[in-house]
Amino acid sequence: MAFRATARLQTHARIMTDATAAKLKDLSTCEIADALIKLGVPHGGLIPDLKMYSPKFEEGETRIAGPAFTVEMVPVSHPDKSKPDQHFVDAAPSGSVIVMQTPLGVRSGCWGGLMSTAAQTKGVQGAVLDGGCRDLNEHRALGFPVFARGHSVLGPGTFTRVRALNVPLTIKPAPPNADPPFPEITVNPGDYVVADLDGVVVVTPDMVEKVLAKAGPAREADEKVREDLLKGKGVSESMLKHRGKAP
């Protein structure tokens, strides 16, 4: 079943990469999140707490966009012993972003230098890890984008194993959470993932056109606000004028 799902995504991904992902990549993660919030998506697409580790740590203009190829890792002791037919990098389609999850608090990494080598060679856009990476200098030498919750010296073996590919991943913010809490977010295979210095967002395929439609005018309005602010005009005045409402 994992294999059939992969085959479906590969076709899907090829179509997406050529057009939709390119359009989304022109937007910053902040612009996409703003559009999603305006469209009523309660989490604004945010996968919380992830940082850019490669090609630079928390620095630079790197942005990736592509359909998610998801990988679920569980503790080795997990009772469900199912496993995929293929290694997850072998199964990931060109143009995709690999989104991988290990349980919160696991201290081993799930993504190392050989994974970046293999993924980059086959055209994967980058890795988004709700978990840890290692071999930081190897990813950076390759220039392969890695976004992660943290880093470790430990590889995945002994601690975790892959249970399934191309399944929905539900990501919760690490504690502490606010009151009311920030909601969990589910990443489905084929959802678009956009990641840059500010963070990582997910856009479901049905929302892409709506996001693009919202983000263009918002960027233009922001540019006009910025010009006014540089002239010394007030924030309230400028936003009222160009966004139609005061902040």
Add this chain to the structure above:
Amino acid sequence: MAFRATARLQTHARIMTDATAAKLKDLSTCEIADALIKLGVPHGGLIPDLKMYSPKFEEGETRIAGPAFTVEMVPVSHPDKSKPDQHFVDAAPSGSVIVMQTPLGVRSGCWGGLMSTAAQTKGVQGAVLDGGCRDLNEHRALGFPVFARGHSVLGPGTFTRVRALNVPLTIKPAPPNADPPFPEITVNPGDYVVADLDGVVVVTPDMVEKVLAKAGPAREADEKVREDLLKGKGVSESMLKHRGKAP
């Protein structure tokens, strides 16, 4: 009431920036904290857990100093519906440091690129956020100093709103806290805020002269200790000689 408080601070700030803030800015946050500890301030002025995000992440010689202009944000669901008459950046006086608080665990940011643009244009020294920032490359392109608890792709709308300007903010360390716990710290409008690579400290106006009086001799003693250490002398011996007591 918020407006009257702001007007008072503006006069206050102008006087301060020209003299007191400049003197404090010559001291590192570590030197200020050392002086405050010696003077019996239990938290040493530290606002815990904040990091420099701009102009560089956790790197560089940037230091800002100025009187605090405080901004309190609450969840949108907060029962007190009061709000200030002005946008907080419009209300912040030239020379001040904007100190802004969102509740712990909120995943949206409270400070973006347009805020840095407006604040820099009107002469605000920098932003100190007990909360998150976004648009990291925009702050860095401006060279505007931003110190924060973290970053996000989400803006403040939908999640939080400003309740009050120029009110005391009480900041607690995020968990885990030690036993005995590190104390909370209250930042009052007009308190001096100094921030650099090592962190952020707050000095109440009545302590400024005492801090300056303590810090000068301490720096001289440290310099003598350093010279001895470079000659290979012992730490205990050098500190006893130049500080008058062994560590």
Add this chain to the structure above:
Amino acid sequence: MAFRATARLQTHARIMTDATAAKLKDLSTCEIADALIKLGVPHGGLIPDLKMYSPKFEEGETRIAGPAFTVEMVPVSHPDKSKPDQHFVDAAPSGSVIVMQTPLGVRSGCWGGLMSTAAQTKGVQGAVLDGGCRDLNEHRALGFPVFARGHSVLGPGTFTRVRALNVPLTIKPAPPNADPPFPEITVNPGDYVVADLDGVVVVTPDMVEKVLAKAGPAREADEKVREDLLKGKGVSESMLKHRGKAP
């Protein structure tokens, strides 16, 4: 007793630095951790959650290796009032890595610029802090390696004091921990500590030769896997071929 233990370590350390530490330093922390995991060490040698703060933050090729000289700090209120005969930097032998622990959640640092000055002058390899550092620009100007849990503006005085030198330190991962939990790790005086960008690992003296024996062939196999991946071969296929088993 603290003094006698130190004297013993000094002899021990001299032998080690010339030979064993140099061999370990040729391995990355990831390679060492992999070997330890294969050898059945449940924590793989990892001291969790530490980051490189100097000579650069989370960046660069720096690696240190040496026998641990351990320093235990406790809250000032701790009932056991014993203290060492010497300052910990005075007591640390040339070639060693100082490993220092403050209780979790303490907001003061335990390592500042003068400590790096003294330690570097006497040939200490670096500082590994289960706690905080300060004076970041001073360590970086010296090029002295500092790995830490975080940073602060506060020095140790008032909050903590050194209780003992050259005693075992038990380090637990900060919350959140996974289920099953990542185990605690004990660092004994004279254990080898290797630290680089990916993290910090500890190798007990009896494991050194075993680690070296495992790590060489593993590196060669990884190099062959990498070459195959760069040719576009599959991850499963390449690992089966060169490691003798699929991942």
